[in-house]
Amino acid sequence: NNSNESSVIQPTAMLGMLGGGQLGRFFVIAAHEMGYKVTVLDPDKNSPAGMIADVHLCAAYDDASALKTMAETCVAISTEFENVPAETLATLAKSTIVHPSAHAVAIAQHRIKEKTFFKEAGLPIGPFVAVTNASDLPEDGDMYPAVLKVARFGYDGKGQARVANQAEAKVAFQNFKQEVCVLEKMLTLDLEVSVVLARDVHGNIAAFPTAENSHLNGILDVSIAPARCSEVIKANAQELAKKLAARLNYVGVLGVEFFVVGNQLLINEIAPRPHNSGHYTLDACITNQFEQQVRVITGQALGNPNLHSNAVMVNILGDSWLYSGKQKEPAWDKAYAHGNLKMHLYGKHEPRKSRKMGHFTVIGEDAQAVLNTAKVARSELH
Ligand code: ADP
Ligand code: MG
Structure with a gap:
């Protein structure tokens, strides 16, 4: 075996999955077909992936003892859920293989970090403004109509409000309890x-x-x-x-x-x-x-x-x-x-x-x- 081959993880090794939703379930199915075993971490005892996993750790994503078990028993770990705390990935990565990295997940789970990354990488994005205070909301003009989105934990259109002007944006920002947001110009999508x-x-x-x-x-x-x-x-x-x-x-x-x-x-x-x-x-x-x-x-x-x-x-x-x-x-x-x-x-x-x-x-x-x-x-x- 050269070093390249020996770094490959072969069946029937135990893999780890953070999150037990449908994406995790399809991961378990694929892993099983390919001859691997899977440990799923998800706090829901009825999670779709947990139900069919070899091992289901029914605990929170920052549960120290569950993470210790994962690190000790799984040779490589991935996630199906971007809201797993980035620290969880970083902790696990100290003792086992984890992909994607905590860094990549931290960017994807925060809309301002994400957009800042796109901008710095020269990737094309629509007009947006980071909103940490109501005073960051732009005055009526070019940016409206717009969509106000909470920076974290939004999915499937949740944590979003369509606003026609600054006054509506202020109300929406209050409704989101002044959580950090991004305001995006509403685009006419083809x-x-x-x-x-x-x-x-x-x-x-x-x-x-x-x-x-x-x-x-x-x-x-x-x-x-x-x-x-x-x-x-x-x-x-x-x-x-x-x-x-x-x-x-x-x-x-x-x-x-x-x-x-x-x-x-x-x-x-x-x-x-x-x-x-x-x-x-x-x-x-x-x-x-x-x-x-x-x-x-x-x-x-x-x-x-x-x-x-x-x-x-x-x-x-x-x-x-x-x-x-x-x-x-x-x-x-x-x-x-x-x-x-x-x-x-x-x-x-x-x-x-x-x-x-x-x-x-x-x-x-x-x-x-x-x-x-x-x-x-x-x-x-x-
Ligand atoms: P989620 O995390 O919920 O998928 P998205 O930012 O992808 O959030 O928004 C969900 C959908 O809402 C998009 O796929 C698109 O159809 C619509 N949408 C979001 N932002 C805009 C925008 N700036 N202009 C027009 N439509 C938008
Ligand atoms: Mg989306």
Whole structure:
């Protein structure tokens, strides 16, 4: 064995996952298929990943004894959740392999740090202002209408308020209890696209095809791969995502969200983990984003990210159980009647409004037929 080979972690080693949501669950599934074992840390005893992990440490993300157990029993650790305290990653990294780094996660979990990084890296972003005091809110003019976003812990459109002017921005800032925020100019979006990529310790990058995303109430609704925009925009998104990952010295799986405004591409935000808009890779790519995450942290070579089918992914929210005010199981049999539809349910017990309960992906050779089937299947669920 040369030193390169011996630094590779082979099955049946125990890997660690911080966070037990659906992203962690897909990681566990990929790791199991590849011959690895997984310990999941998540305070929820019913967490989707914890339920199927080899070991579930049911404790807080800063629980010293749980972190000690993880450091002692896991040979490599990753995260599915950007709000794991960066200190947790830093602590674990002292005694075991951890990807992504605490540094990268600290940037991704704070909107001001994130935007400052984009700016310093020369990456294109929309106009924004950091808001730590009400007096930072700009006067009426160019910046409005705008979106006020809390700098930390926002997701799925939570912690965001659309504001028409300074007076509304002040009210929204009060409502957010004067937490640190960013104010972003509201852009007129022609399209939203994303790139999920994996970058290994040597700096090799495997990027998945650029996907097109549509949101409903701030939550991802549908992803289409490949995106239906110009080849120039798609290629540009790939280039920017790779540049960003290299500049961050990122190791792991990274999701990069973009706004398309005319022929301009602007970076919206990054996620230091597999991304919902990369779920289509489970069924439509040679290697999926979770297998890639296992490959990166174990030091195995990156897999081929190429698409083998056109794909349309549709999220299934708790709302699908709660239509017309009644709780009723969605019509699964109608979805399963489509032979090109791949169903993924996350095993969450309680279908709350806006909660991501599962998704399905329709795959096939004909992009238009795939889209039509996905639309039909989506409407039939309710
Ligand atoms: P989250 O962390 O909730 O994903 P995002 O910043 O990505 O937060 O915002 C969610 C969605 O809201 C975006 O995908 C986009 O559709 C819309 N949005 C956010 N910021 C802007 C903006 N500045 N201009 C226009 N639309 C926006
Ligand atoms: Mg987003």
